[in-house]
Amino acid sequence: MSVSALAPFNVKVGMDFSGEFTFEEEPVSISADIKNGFTIAGEYVVPYSDEIDFGIGLAYQFARSFDEVGANEDATFSFVPIYGVAKYNIEQFYVLGQLGYNMFNTSEEFTGDLKTEGGLYYGVGGGIKIAENIFAEILYSANNGKLTDDVDELKVNNSQISAMVGFSF
Numbered sequence: 001m002s003v004s005a006l007a008p009f010n011v012k013v014g015m016d017f018s019g020e021f022t023f024e025e026e027p028v029s030i031s032a033d034i035k036n037g038f039t040i041a042g043e044y045v046v047p048y049s050d051e052i053d054f055g056i057g058l059a060y061q062f063a064r065s066f067d068e069v070g071a072n073e074d075a076t077f078s079f080v081p082i083y084g085v086a087k088y089n090i091e092q093f094y095v096l097g098q099l100g101y102n103m104f105n106t107s108e109e110f111t112g113d114l115k116t117e118g119g120l121y122y123g124v125g126g127g128i129k130i131a132e133n134i135f136a137e138i139l140y141s142a143n144n145g146k147l148t149d150d151v152d153e154l155k156v157n158n159s160q161i162s163a164m165v166g167f168s169f
């Protein structure tokens with residue numbers, strides 16, 4: 001039976017690890033490690049069949065900073081993904097995919113006079129139903145966005161691995 005068969009609302013919290021933030025302005029690309037962070041998410045998921053679920057979700061990736069020597073602790077950023085989710089259930093296990101749009105937010109110390117734009121969000125992962133309404137997930141996700149001024153455009157990408165625990169109701 002589907003993980004979401006009897007409980008379509010999911011609330012989950014997690015820790016984000018192995019984060020990497022990339023700045024790209026052709027032909028130059030610069031990457032930096034980011035500090036671990038936290039994410040909270042909510043999803044509405046309904047079964048399509050015994051094996052397949054579809055739904056929508058919203059997450060908030062709490063503000064985080066760079067994990068580099070000399071990095072300004074006040075230069076923070078966060079993302080707010082809004083996404084569709086698809087799950088394929090195998091007994092108490094499942095694999096999932098997420099695809100959507102994320103809003104990109106920064107502190108003034110991060111961007112100065114630059115403007116932020118959101119972009120594509122995607123994630124892939126898997127999970128396990130631990131108890132009737134409790135589950136755990138591992139997710140690889142990537143957030144894309146832009147920093148712009150009147151002349152230039154800088155593409156940004158934040159990728160990470162998240163370990164999450166959730167509750168269905």
